[in-house]
Amino acid sequence: MALVLVRLKLTLLRHGIAASGTRGVVGAVLAALAAVGTGVTAGLLLLFLRAMRPGDATDALAAAYAIVLVVWVFGPIVAAGSEGTLEPDRLALFPLGIGRLMPGLLLAALLGFGGVATVLVLAGSVAGMAPASPLVAVTVAAAALELCICVTAGRLVATLVSAAARTRRWRDLALLLGPVVALGLNVALQVVVRQVDPRAADFRTTRTYAVVRTLTRVLPSGPPAMAIGFAREGNVVAALLALAAGGGVLFVGIDLWHAALQRVLTSGGGSGAAPPGRRGADLFPAALRFLPRTRVGAVAAKELRLTWRDPRQRAAFFGVVFASVVPLLSLRVLGSTDPHSVLFAAMPAYVVGSTATNLYGFDGAALWTNVAAGDDARRDLLGKCVARALLAVPLVTVALVGLVARTHAPGEIVPTIGLAVAALGVGLGAGTVASVVAPFPVSDTRSNVFSSGNAGQGLSAALPSLGVLAAGAVVLGPVVAALVALRDPVARAALGVAGAAAGAIVFIVGFGIAVRRSAPRQPELLDALGPRRTA
Amino acid sequence: MQERAAAVELRALRKRYDAKLAVDGVDLSVPAGSFFGLVGPNGAGKTTTLKMATGLLRPDEGTAVVAGIDVWADPVAAKARMGVLPEDLRLFDRLTGTELLMYNGLLRSMPKPTIESRTGDLLDVLGLSDAGGTMVVDYSQGMRKKIALAASLLHAPAVLFLDEPFESVDPVSARTIREVLQRFTSGGGTVVFSSHVMETVERLCDRVAILHAGRVVAAGAVDAVRRGRSLEDVFVELVGAGQVVGGRLGWLSSSSG
Numbered sequence: 001m002a003l004v005l006v007r008l009k010l011t012l013l014r015h016g017i018a019a020s021g022t023r024g025v026v027g028a029v030l031a032a033l034a035a036v037g038t039g040v041t042a043g044l045l046l047l048f049l050r051a052m053r054p055g056d057a058t059d060a061l062a063a064a065y066a067i068v069l070v071v072w073v074f075g076p077i078v079a080a081g082s083e084g085t086l087e088p089d090r091l092a093l094f095p096l097g098i099g100r101l102m103p104g105l106l107l108a109a110l111l112g113f114g115g116v117a118t119v120l121v122l123a124g125s126v127a128g129m130a131p132a133s134p135l136v137a138v139t140v141a142a143a144a145l146e147l148c149i150c151v152t153a154g155r156l157v158a159t160l161v162s163a164a165a166r167t168r169r170w171r172d173l174a175l176l177l178g179p180v181v182a183l184g185l186n187v188a189l190q191v192v193v194r195q196v197d198p199r200a201a202d203f204r205t206t207r208t209y210a211v212v213r214t215l216t217r218v219l220p221s222g223p224p225a226m227a228i229g230f231a232r233e234g235n236v237v238a239a240l241l242a243l244a245a246g247g248g249v250l251f252v253g254i255d256l257w258h259a260a261l262q263r264v265l266t267s268g269g270g271s272g273a274a275p276p277g278r279r280g281a282d283l284f285p286a287a288l289r290f291l292p293r294t295r296v297g298a299v300a301a302k303e304l305r306l307t308w309r310d311p312r313q314r315a316a317f318f319g320v321v322f323a324s325v326v327p328l329l330s331l332r333v334l335g336s337t338d339p340h341s342v343l344f345a346a347m348p349a350y351v352v353g354s355t356a357t358n359l360y361g362f363d364g365a366a367l368w369t370n371v372a373a374g375d376d377a378r379r380d381l382l383g384k385c386v387a388r389a390l391l392a393v394p395l396v397t398v399a400l401v402g403l404v405a406r407t408h409a410p411g412e413i414v415p416t417i418g419l420a421v422a423a424l425g426v427g428l429g430a431g432t433v434a435s436v437v438a439p440f441p442v443s444d445t446r447s448n449v450f451s452s453g454n455a456g457q458g459l460s461a462a463l464p465s466l467g468v469l470a471a472g473a474v475v476l477g478p479v480v481a482a483l484v485a486l487r488d489p490v491a492r493a494a495l496g497v498a499g500a501a502a503g504a505i506v507f508i509v510g511f512g513i514a515v516r517r518s519a520p521r522q523p524e525l526l527d528a529l530g531p532r533r534t535a
Numbered sequence: 536m537q538e539r540a541a542a543v544e545l546r547a548l549r550k551r552y553d554a555k556l557a558v559d560g561v562d563l564s565v566p567a568g569s570f571f572g573l574v575g576p577n578g579a580g581k582t583t584t585l586k587m588a589t590g591l592l593r594p595d596e597g598t599a600v601v602a603g604i605d606v607w608a609d610p611v612a613a614k615a616r617m618g619v620l621p622e623d624l625r626l627f628d629r630l631t632g633t634e635l636l637m638y639n640g641l642l643r644s645m646p647k648p649t650i651e652s653r654t655g656d657l658l659d660v661l662g663l664s665d666a667g668g669t670m671v672v673d674y675s676q677g678m679r680k681k682i683a684l685a686a687s688l689l690h691a692p693a694v695l696f697l698d699e700p701f702e703s704v705d706p707v708s709a710r711t712i713r714e715v716l717q718r719f720t721s722g723g724g725t726v727v728f729s730s731h732v733m734e735t736v737e738r739l740c741d742r743v744a745i746l747h748a749g750r751v752v753a754a755g756a757v758d759a760v761r762r763g764r765s766l767e768d769v770f771v772e773l774v775g776a777g778q779v780v781g782g783r784l785g786w787l788s789s790s791s792g
Contacts, residue, residue: 283634283641298641302627302634309629309670365625368591369686372619373642374611375590522610523593 005104035113043124058229299383353427418496425503429510618687
């Protein structure tokens, strides 16, 4: 049975990549390179453990193992990746005992780029920590135990989420786990990094270090790391006890997973009855009353409505907010009184613009509604751009008001607004072109909360965004540099206005290209977004 | 009797998907005001034909004229005169039913008061009044069909194209849809719909075309195509499906149940 599930997983992955065509192949190659690169780099870094003092080396190893565990637990949720290939729900109809399923599911989970990267990291840890004694067997066993704990924990969480995601509302909620977890991890990382003061004599004396040290030891990944540490120190009894503790953790994990699987495989889904609707639901709620009752207004209103209601779009929007806010926080802009820091308020416009590279992706096959109502690429694209701009405005406004209040530099308002308009214009101009040149559907997750529907093309799907981000940086870089260098307020304001004009020109040119290309090709655009294109 | 003007004229429509010829020179003429059924086995090319006729899929060859307008020469004008309900009901399903109809109306540049008035009528008739404020994602399959039908009727088209409108629909919803469509044709509208259900086609349609392997193998008035037999018998004979089971699958009787 284990081999059947392994073959099934390989087949599903292969077909997922093949169904995505060249994009899937490119994405798979990039993902493989990223996984092997990450694994090799982390593995090589762990070789340096050999040069560290035993206690410090154990602390570092425990931290590394904790990171591996966190990636295994939250990775499939955050990345909405290949976990869906063997979602337990899909096996419920087969007469398979859970005891037969579990080894196969574990083995199948190991297959893939994540498994390769993990094995490379663990190999590095063994090479970096193994003692030149028979206790090397404990080191190898502990590394293997770490692998089993990680995979089991990942499967347990995947099964629990799968069980929770039986109803549409829970599924919607589960989709938000990704950005929430990512945000939480980032905040935690920043808290730790901020504690690192290069002027301090020894970071190891700080309270944060003590907290992190304790935390990484009490996590399920802690006992294997400690067993390896004790083995290196030659403490046989402690090493074996830690190894036994790790075995206990694994046993508990498997037991919990068994119970979760039992529940998923034997309980039905949610009711199909429609919940009562809200009276007076309107495409144009109070906040959008100003939009014209035209095709452009309808598309913009629909985009904004779905940005919040569609969990995929809501997660993407949180990602945009997250990407906008992180630079403000991590660069300590909010704590700065330098007037130039106000320019960071343009960051949300840059992020919103640069992520507009697949404007039809969330529409997917539902775009037939627009095509059947008469091809009007210009108004449809304009509505989407208006919606994007309306998303950027409040983010930029909040950041601008906050930073101006902090720096008492109202003179920065015009240059910053100019820079924001330039960033948005460049992003949307390039994004509209990318949206019609290389559109791809973002799969809905009605049946599978883990599946992105774009197996193997996660990275290649991100390439247009990365390209527009890079192009935007090249175009906007000189404007930002000049704004920072110039001191004369009039000249800076003029530069801001000029930047806005340049952004508007880039938008008009890009938008025109996109409309000319897509207007006569609406059926082809629809075909590119159709279900046959999804994995 | 004088022949009615054609509401839909398909000439030599052809479409190839890689190595598969999905539609191989389809010619059809649908008189205005008729209830026209398009039947055929799975993979016969019904959906592809309807998509090409409605401007959703570009044909490799051939022409499609709807209400006197060449769909591929002037798609905007042609689409203004047709309503479409595709088989694969992908909708903007995080909009409520009411919002979806407003969206459809505004896409077609209809005045807001007209959209609101017609939305009320359609939701009432289709039994969706209480679900107007519910997101379409929470609708049952039958409700999805009905809201999509409402969207296709909202702008009072001359021709309605429906791909498998009765599939996965409960009997009550099916009856409602039938009554709405009969009301539409009695007002002069033309309905072209595909279906697997021969009884439905026989009961509703005055004309029918049978598609097989991308070709029209029979077309005309239902009675002329049936030639005194049931439509199912004619259909099975034309598409060549005989006794495929025969003496095989005997092992099914050994099932332990």
